[in-house]
Amino acid sequence: MKDTLDNTTLIQKFLQGEDSLLANRELHIEKAREETQLLTNQGILLAKARLKGSNPYVVVRLQSDYWQVVHQLALQANYLPFGMDKARFEGATFVQYDYHSVPAGYEIHCQEAAALWKTWWVNHRQLELMDMLLLCDKRWAPVNKMVCETGTIYMKTWQGERVFAVSDTIVWLDRNTQKRRRRIQVPKHHAPGKTSPSPYPYHSGEDISEKPAPVDESANPVVPDNLRRVVRAGKNKLLIQTALGPILIEGENLSCSIGRRTAKKS
Template identity: 30%
Template sequence: MVFTQPSKTMASSSLTDAQLIETFVEGFVQGQPVLLSNANLRTEPLFDSMQLIDNREGLISTANMQKVPIWAKVCTRSMYWSLLHDVLRRQNFFPLAKAETKDFYSYRYCLLSADYEIHCTTAKELWRICWGRGQTVRSSIPLDLMVWGQGPALEKESWHPLRGMDCDQGFLKIKILGGFIQVESQDLVVWARKISEHRFSGAREEGQLRAGMRGYLRLRN
C-alpha cells in the first residue's frame, strides 16, 4: 500500500473537532495533506487523497487532492456531517451528486454567475420553497431559480432554469427545459436564487477572488 507523505504534521491532540475539520478542509483546498488526530477524529493521507475518520464510526470523508476539479466524498450519516458540510460550503463546495457508496455525496467547487446565491437543501424543502406549504398554484413558482443536475438524454450535469416541481409515485420531479430531474424527497439538491441588486457587487468580488484558487473550475450554465 502506498501512502501520500503528509506535507504538514500538526500537534493536533488539543484541537477541537471543529478545528480539526476546518484544518482538514483547508489542507484539501490547498492541496496539502495534513496529519491530524484528537480523541474523536483523525486524518490519514492515502495515495492521491486524504481521509477524515471518526475513531468510533469509521470513514467520514475521502478528499481527492490531485484530479481537477478536486472533490470530496462525504458521508451524510456521520454525526459530523453538518459541521463538515458547513465548512465545505464556506469554500463554495457543494454536494453536486450522489457518490457510488451509499449515504455519500460528492462535493465539488461550484460557482454560478455573481448575481446568484447558491443553496443546498433537501428536495422536499425546495418543493416548499417553490410551492409553499400545500400551495399548488403554478403561477407561484419563482422565475429566478436555477437547479443543478443532469439534463435530458443523459447530458452532462449543469445549471438549469427551474420550471416547476411535480410529485409522481413517491418521487419529486424537478422540471427543466426538455425534461425533468427525478429525486427522492430527502435527497440533497443544489439550487440558486437570483440575489438583489444591492448585494451584487460584493458577491461578484468574492467570486473573482475564489475562482483563481487551486483546482477550482467555475461551473456555469
C-alpha cells in the first residue's frame, strides 16, 4: 500500500466503486462480500456501499470527524440522503444515500429549508421556469411559490404543496440563481441633493432585483383547460409533467392539443 492519496481522493475512489485495497495514514477501503467499506485505520466503519446493480446506495455514519467530507462528496456523486431528519431524531448511527439522477447545469443542495427560503426570497423576481427544483417523492419538481410564516415554509410545486419547518433538511437544485444577483454600483461622487445608496442594500428594504422585461403575451402558448394540470406555459416555453419527470420545450409557435382540440398562439 502506498501512502499517496489524500482523504478526499480516497473517498472519491470509494464512491466511484473502487474496491481494491487503498489506504493512507487515516483511512482505508476494503471489500466485504458484496459491499465496499470505508474505514478509519482504527477500524471505525465510516461508510459502506453497494454501487453495482439497479439500485446503488451508500450508507454513511452520521457522527464522525469525516461525516462532512463524506456527505459533500456523496452529493457531488449524486447520492442523496432520504430520511436524514428521521434518522437523526431516532438516534440512528447510519443514514442511507440513494443514487438519483441530477439534470445537467444544476447545483445540488442538501440544507435546512431556511436556506432555500433565503435563496428564493433574494432571487424570486428574476427566476425563470425550472430554475429551482425541489426533490419531492424522489422526483424533481419546479418551485412556483414560497411563503414563510412563524417558522413554517409553504412551497407550491408542480407536485402539490409541501410544508416544512425552517430546520427540516431538504434536497433541491439551483440553476445558477446566485450568479444572477445584480451588482450594486456605487458612484464615486454624488450630485448635491441626491440620497446616497445604502451600503447595505439587503437591509434597507430597497428592491435591487432586475426589473422583469415586459411580457410579450403573443409569445405565450394558450393551454386548454383540460391540459392545465400537466402543462404550464411561459414565454415561448412549455413545461410538461410526465411520469418520468418534467419536460421543457422551447421555441416559437408552440401549441397544445389533446384529441382534436388545439390552441395555438403565433
